[in-house]
Each structure stands twice: as C-alpha cells, then as structure tokens.
Amino acid sequence: PPLLELRGVSRLYRPRRSLLARSPEVVALDGVNLRIARGESLGIVGESGAGKSTLTRVILRLERPDAGQILYRGADVARFGPGALRAFRARVQIVFQDPQAALNPRMTAEEIVTEPMLVHRDTVGLDRRGRRARVAELIETVGLRPDHLRRFPHELSGGQNQRIGIARALAAGPELLLLDEPTSALDVSAQAQVLNLLIELQDRLGLGYLFISHDLAVVRYLCDRIALIRQGRLVEEGPAAQIFDAP
Numbered sequence: 693p694p695l696l697e698l699r700g701v702s703r704l705y706r707p708r709r710s711l712l713a714r715s716p717e718v719v720a721l722d723g724v725n726l727r728i729a730r731g732e733s734l735g736i737v738g739e740s741g742a743g744k745s746t747l748t749r750v751i752l753r754l755e756r757p758d759a760g761q762i763l764y765r766g767a768d769v770a771r772f773g774p775g776a777l778r779a780f781r782a783r784v785q786i787v788f789q790d791p792q793a794a795l796n797p798r799m800t801a802e803e804i805v806t807e808p809m810l811v812h813r814d815t816v817g818l819d820r821r822g823r824r825a826r827v828a829e830l831i832e833t834v835g836l837r838p839d840h841l842r843r844f845p846h847e848l849s850g851g852q853n854q855r856i857g858i859a860r861a862l863a864a865g866p867e868l869l870l871l872d873e874p875t876s877a878l879d880v881s882a883q884a885q886v887l888n889l890l891i892e893l894q895d896r897l898g899l900g901y902l903f904i905s906h907d908l909a910v911v912r913y914l915c916d917r918i919a920l921i922r923q924g925r926l927v928e929e930g931p932a933a934q935i936f937d938a939p
C-alpha cells in the first residue's frame with residue numbers, strides 16, 4: 693500500500709447558530725483522493741481558502757473528516773488506538789508556515805528540538821545523553837551552529853527559526869513531512885535556503901513530503917507530482933512539469 697492515501701475525504705464546517713444570520717455550510721474538503729508513496733513528494737497548490745490547512749488537520753487526525761478514509765500504510769487512521777496514533781504522529785510530522793508563531797517563545801532551540809523525542813520516547817528510545825547527541829546532529833543537519841541551541845526564537849531570524857522547526861519535525865524520525873507553506877513567511881533569500889535544505893534532506897533521509905503552497909513555482913521546484921486544489925476539490929494532478937504547462 694502507499695505510505696499515505698486519502699479516499700473520498702470530505703470535511704464540512706457547519707454554520708454557527710446565530711440569532712441574526714445563518715451562514716452557509718462550508719465544504720472545506722470535497723471528496724479528496726490522493727496517494728503518496730514512500731520517499732515521494734506531492735505538492736498541493738491552491739489559493740487561500742481552498743482547503744489546504746484543513747487537509748493537514750484531517751490527515752493528522754486533529755479533525756475528523758465527515759466522509760472518507762485516511763490510510764497510513766494501508767491502515768485506517770480513524771481506527772487507530774492511542775498507541776498506534778502516537779506512532780503515526782511520530783512518523784508524520786508537520787512544519788508550519790510561521791515558525792515565530794509555531795515555536796514556543798519560552799523554550800530554547802535545544803528544548804524545542806528535544807521535545808518530540810520526549811513526547812515520542814517509546815518510538816525514539818533515547819536516554820538523556822542520546823537525545824543530546826541527536827539534537828547536536830540535527831542542528832548540524834539543518835545548517836545551524838551548536839551555539840544556536842541556547843537561543844530563544846526571538847533571538848533567531850525567520851530562516852533560522854524555520855530551520856529549528858524542521859529540526860523539530862525530524863526529531864522523532866518521521867518518514868513524511870507535511871509542509872504547510874513552510875517558506876511563505878520568509879524573505880526571498882531565506883526562502884531559497886530553506887527550499888534547498890528541504891531538497892537536500894529529501895535525498896539524504898529518503899523523506900516524503902506533502903508540500904502545501906499557494907505558489908506553483910515553489911512547489912514545482914521541490915515536488916515530483918503536483919495536485920491543484922480548488923474549493924476543496926483536487927481538480928488536476930500530474931507530474932510537476934506537466935502541471936506547470938497547463939493553462
């Protein structure tokens with residue numbers, strides 16, 4: 693089976709009850725089918741409001757889909773018990789758009805990167821010394837220096853913080869990263885550096901990516917296949933070059 697598969701996944705947001713107005717039901721995801729093989733990178737491109745963030749939330753089971761199934765290595769994520777869900781969340785990690793907002797401002801970079809190893813202690817299986825060594829290795833992997841580990845997010849640049857966000861996502865030993873606009877909050881030079889880091893990691897670690905963005909050029913740079921999402925529907929899917937040439 694594919695590493696990750698979505699079959700007919702839909703997610704509706706029902707209107708809030710209000711005395712004054714009744715807002716319409718929003719179909720955030722509408723029968724989404726997709727497959728990602730191990731080590732493959734799939735780009736999802738769509739405009740604001742197309743359903744991209746909802747997609748990441750239902751995949752991570754932070755929200756329940758109203759219809760359809762999410763399969764991880766052929767197993768239905770909705771049926772996972774606590775242990776299987778924890779293992780799944782160690783293997784499928786997310787990197788957020790705005791590292792400044794996503795990283796705990798009261799934790800040092802070292803604490804931020806260590807945290808998933810503690811949360812997923814049973815999967816990672818390292819003692820204190822092992823965790824320290826792994827943090828040092830990860831910080832080098834993402835192109836930072838050991839002294840960056842003692843800094844807090846406000847003492848690092850946007851690009852450096854996103855490197856910390858990526859090191860954190862790698863800490864539990866994932867096989868798939870959900871990248872939700874990971875470079876959109878960065879300036880142009882940091883954006884290019886982080887994209888190049890992601891390409892390097894993909895080769896080195898054999899990672900798969902689900903790369904979500906509004907920017908087709910960025911996704912095309914990184915992904916094998918691209919799917920376009922519009923109003924919660926995947927409207928087109930194909931090899932990166934082919935999608936780019938489409939009208």
Ligand code: ADP
Pocket residue numbers: 705718719720738739740741742743744745746747
């Ligand atoms: P994107 O990430 O592509 O910008 P989202 O997944 O955030 O899109 O949103 C898809 C649609 O679902 C939008 O119409 C949005 O307004 C709506 N939506 C998202 N989250 C909620 C929510 N918690 N409650 C109601 N509507 C929501």
Ligand code: ADP
Pocket residue numbers: 750753754755756757769770771
């Ligand atoms: P409701 O949508 O009715 O408010 P919840 O979203 O709180 O219900 O979840 C109801 C049940 O579905 C819970 O037992 C929860 O563990 C389970 N659940 C949570 N996420 C998912 C998911 N992604 N797919 C299927 N079931 C889920």
